[in-house]
Amino acid sequence: MSVVFIMAPIALVLAAVAVVGFVWAARDGQFDDVETPKHRILFDDPPPKADVTDKR
Amino acid sequence: MTSATSAQEPVEHAQGIPNVSCDHCGLPVPIALFEADAAHQFCCGGCAVAYEVIHGAGLDEYYAVRQRVVSSAQPSQGIGSTYLAYDSSVFLDRHTHTTEGGLRAAEFRLGGVHCAACVWLVEKLPKIVPGVVESRLSLGSARARVVWDPERVSLSCVARQLDRLGYSPQPIRDSANRQVHDADNRRRLVRVAVAGALAGNNMLIALALYAGVFDGIETQFATLFRWLSLGLGWISLLWPGATFFRSAITGLRAGVPNLDQPIAGALAVGAVAGTANVLLARGDIYFDSLSVLVFLLLVGRYLQAMQQRWAHEAVGLMLSMTPDTCRVVRGAELVEEPIEALACDDVFEVRPGELFPADGVVISGRSAIDQSILTGESTPHTVDRGDTVCAAAQNLAATLRVKTSAVGAETRVGKLTQLVEDGLSTKPAIVRFADRVAGWFIVIVSALAALNLTWWGTTTGLAGAVDSTVALLIVACPCALGLATPLTMAVAIGKGSQRGMLIKSATALEQLARISPKNPGHLLLDKTGTLTRAVLRMEQWHGPIELQSWVAAIESESNHPVAKALVARLGPVSAEQTDSLFDRTEVHGSGVRARTPLGLMLVGSPRFARESGVFIAADKVTLIDHGRAQGYLVAVVALDNHVHAVIWLSDTLQANCRRDIARLIEGGWCPTILSGDASQPVQMVAQAVGIEPTQAHGELSPEEKLAHVRRCVSVPEGERGVVAMVGDGVNDAAALAAADVGIAVQGGAEVSLAAADVYLNEPGIGKLVELVELAEETMRVARRNLGLSLGYNLVAVTLAIAGLITPLVAAILMPISSATVLASAATFSTTKRSASSLQREPS
Incomplete structure (x- = not known):
């Protein structure tokens, strides 16, 4: 048994984790608006975060 | 107004003092508004209000932020509405929802959002309006999500503040669709x-x-x-x-x-x-x-x-430009309510410049209304007590009270919208x-x-x-x-939108590009708003020249399109002249009377003149009939009960219309005019732009327009050219939906925008030529790509x-x-x- 038999599946599992993360982010709506956040980050004090979050 | 988008460009800034610019928007300050001892200068009231709000909330940093993100400041202005209807329970149920902690949330589309500084300002809303908990603006779609505490602040107050900042809010109507x-x-x-x-x-x-x-x-x-x-x-x-x-x-x-x-x-x-x-x-x-x-x-x-x-x-941004509230008479007072709350037999009030929210019968007032968006008729209609008015028509002259006879889907506009859906479903x-x-x-x-x-x-x-x-x-x-x-299509659509052509479906480009001199296609054009501007122009004056300045003086206060046309051509009016007018009375939609140093003067329609007991000599009658026969709108000028001058007016053509039509004909298009307006003006326009008189049809109802398009489309594919329809009104919408390619032009009604495949952000057909060129270029590239990929396939298969x-x-x-x-x-x-x-x- 070569180490390849362990490393290749591990590599794929790591890739799968990244994919799962992306899918979560997309379903969470983080890619719905890709225009505004890039401007928002430049404002010195961010708008006060409300205690309610909107889950859709 | 449907096209309130560019409200701030205008005339009032034209004669500014060169070196003084507005502290809010940066435009030159007009002389009349310049205050030498004031700390800040503003070009208009709207800017002063917006500055006051921003400054009052301690947010002067906005100007610094703005300077950093944009080179030229161009804040927009609100529409100054009270937004009281936003507090009604009908509105709150429909457009807002409760979130955790007893807060309410709503989404608005904001007019006038254009840069990152707008995001900064709108998201500072909690600092400006106590009670607002969160405000998030999406720059690309100009949609703001606002969360507020209904115990501490009312929605109308939030909306008013947004408006004062220059962002007029509109509730989002297509939120389900959007999700x-x-x-x-x-x-x-x-x-x-x-x-x-x-x-x-x-x-x-x-x-x-x-x-x-x-x-x-x-x-x-x-x-x-x-x-x-x-x-x-x-x-x-x-x-x-x-x-x-x-x-x-x-x-x-x-x-x-x-x-x-x-x-x-x-x-x-x-x-x-x-x-x-x-x-x-x-x-x-x-x-x-x-x-x-x-x-x-x-x-x-x-x-x-x-x-x-x-x-x-x-x-969608254009769609929410129509108002969705109206003033309803409840008991003794006027209440602003959302349109959805309006029921049959309610009485509502419509001020000049506003749109009718529902079909109804006028119960008090006398005014002129513009129904062109509904019928394609270019001249305003006079309405009096007992006359019916249609939703979406615009009130021009005076405040009217109307008793509702149909609302929502039951109105004429509602039924036309239904036709649009039918048209879309039967689209080949x-x-x-x-x-x-x-x-x-x-x-x-x-x-x-x-x-x-x-x-x-x-x-x-x-x-x-x-x-x-x-x-x-x-x-x-x-x-x-x-x-x-x-x-290729994605690139083409992107190119199109940069140049003011919003292409909703890529197949429209493929269809448009199929037209060539060898493979002619039908181009069906609406008249009003597409070929003409629905603005009248004085064409000919038959009578003594010295009367002209007095006509302009008499008409200078009127809002009627004829009056505007006369003032534009015969003005400018001197103050002495207006001061020497007495007993000026205007009969809405008919004409004006006033006492001048020359005598009792009357300017108006021939019918109005006759009704007022004015004598019209035989030669003037001939002039009136001649003008009408050629499709002109005719007005007369009478002095002491005798007609002295006859004026011919016509609709103004869109710029370069004739040249553009010629280019389209060269490209293989067969243009046809389908108009709801009277036949003679339609014929006149056809002649002016170079379309065969036999191809100009007037007095068509929306249903007949639809039928015409269906006739063109019903010929089996392969034996007919592509059918493209260009229009702007509600009366064109069904036809736009049924045609192979529906193209709406600027100033169009909501429903026609929704029905069309392409939206051109300029009135008239100048952009149409550009659109066809873009389509051809696109298909050239698509074919080149096709050749490349087929070539690859050929090599690979071999x-x-x-x-x-x-x-x-x-x-x-x-x-x-x-x-x-x-x-x-x-x-x-x-x-x-x-x-x-x-x-x-x-x-």
């Missing part, structure tokens, strides 16, 4: 991402296998990598790739060829052959190529979908360019595969024959073609037949073909830009 879009978009993005990850990993595995081909590889590793590749490949086909199979099957069931069929076919053959080879531990596996293919195709489609969605959004299915090619593609590839199988089968035996046929089927996959068309296709050759050919097509689509964007700059120069 579907969002969900679709997320699914599409997930598919692209998953396909990308699988393709990338599969390529890494393939790299190991290719290396093994040259340097040797132990069997155990080869087997491992082949199985891993098989696993990733199947996931790619079954999850993101399933969309091709679904579409192919739908096409098969409907008996329509589409491009997904050869793609799905190649994917299926490749997967089966690859699986067999992995199981038998021999030959080539194709999974690396297959998963890359799925990824690239999905990327192309994703880009096209994004561009179309963007165009939809931009059109368009065979898309790529799909038409796909039909031939399937036939040719199948024939070649059969030939290949028999040839090699008879010469070298069945096993080899199957191998080479499978290779042929896979390399013949029209991957580059499947990638090329969506990419190699496959010769038995020379190894996985390595396939792996090299495929990216090359895709890269060529990508490069080709990219050059499109640059050539287009230079072409457009050349083209725009004259204007």
Whole structure:
């Protein structure tokens, strides 16, 4: 048994984790608006975060 | 007004003091508003209010932020409404919802959002309005989500503050639709991402296998990598790739060829052959190529979908420009309510300049109304007590009280909207360019595969024959073609929107490009708003010249289009003249009377003159009849009960109309006018722009327009040209929906924007020429890409037949073909830009 038999599946599992993360982010709506956040980050004090979050 | 978008450009800034600019918006300050001792200068009241709000909340930093993000400040102005209707329970139920902690949330589309500083300011709303908890603005779609505490602040107060800042809020009407879009978009993005990850990993595995081909590889590793590749490949086909199979099957069931069929076919053959080879531990596996293919195709489609969605959004911004509240008489007082709360027999009030919210009967007041958006009639209608008015018409002259007779879907506009839906549902299915090619593609590839199988089968035996046929089927996959068309379309839609043409469906471009002198198409044009500006112009004056300045003086206070036309032509009016007028009375929609130093003067319609007991001499009667016969609108000027002058007026044509029509005719279009206006003005316009008089139809109802379009469309495909309809009014909407390509022009009604495939942000047909050019350019590039990808397929198929296709050759050919097509689509964007700059120069 070569180490390849362990490393290749591990590599794929790591890739799968990244994919799962992306899918979560997309379903969470983080890619719905890709225009505004890039401007928002430049404002010195961010708008006060409300205690309610909107889950859709 | 429907087109309140550019309210701030205007005239009032024209004569500013050169060196003093407004502290809020940076435009020159008009002399009249300049205050020498004030600390701040403003160009108008709106800017002063906005500055006060911003300064009062301690947010002066806004100006610094703005300076940082934009070079030229251009704040917009609110519409100054009270937004009281936003507090009614009907409105709150419909457009807002409760969130955790007893707070309420609503989404608005804000007018006038244009840069990052707007985001900064709108998101500072909690500092400006106590009680607002959160405010988030999405810059691309100008949608703001506001969360507020209903105990501490009312929605109308929030809306008023937004308005004072210069962002007029509109509730979002299509939120359900929008959520579907969002969900679709997320699914599409997930598919692209998953396909990308699988393709990338599969390529890494393939790299190991290719290396093994040259340097040797132990069997155990080869087997491992082949199985891993098989696993990733199947996931790619079954999850993101399933969309091709679904579409192919739908096409098969409907008996329509589409491009997904050869793609799905190649994917299926490749997967089966690859699986067999992995199981038998021999030959080539194709999974690396297959998963890359799925990824690239999905990327192309994703880009096209994004561009179309963007165009939809931009059109959606126009949609919410119509008011959705009205003033209803409840008991003794006037209450502002949302339109949904209005019921039959309610009495509502409409002020000059406003739109009627529902159909009804006038119970008090006398005014002129503009129904052109509904009927296409260019001249205003006089309404009096007992007359009926229609929703969406505009009140021009005086405040009216109207008793509601129909609301919502029951109104004339509502019924027309229903017609639009009918028109959309009966729209003929368009065979898309790529799909038409796909039909031939399937036939040719199948024939070649059969030939290949028999040839090699008879010469070298069945096993080899199957191998080479499978290779042929896979390399013949029209991957580059499947990638090329969506990419080209995405670039074209993007180019279009930069130049003010919002293209909601890419097929519109394909359709428009099919027109050539050899293959003529029907161009159906609305008159009012499309060819003409619905603004009158004085054409001829028959009478003594010295009366002219007095006519202008008398008419200078009137809002009527005829009065405006006369003042524009006969003015400017001196103050002495207006001061020497006495007893000025205006009968709305009919005319004006006043006592002048010359005598009692009357300006108005001939009927009004007759009713007022004015004598019209025979020669003047002839002039009146002549003018009318030629399609002019006629007004008379009387002095002391005798008509002294006759004025002919006509609708003004859009700039360059004649030239543009000539170019379109040259390009193979057969223009026809379909108008709701009277026949004579229609004939006159036809003559003026160079359209055959027999091709100009007036007095058409919306239903007749629709019928006309249906007649043109009902001829079977192949025997007729493409039918394009251009219009702006509600009365055009059904026809726009039914035509092959519906094009709405600026100033259009909501429903016609929704029905059209393309929206041009300029009134008139100048942009239409540009649109047709863009369509032709697009299809030229699409055809070039088609040639490239078919050329690739030809080479690959030849190699496959010769038995020379190894996985390595396939792996090299495929990216090359895709890269060529990508490069080709990219050059499109640059050539287009230079072409457009050349083209725009004259204007």
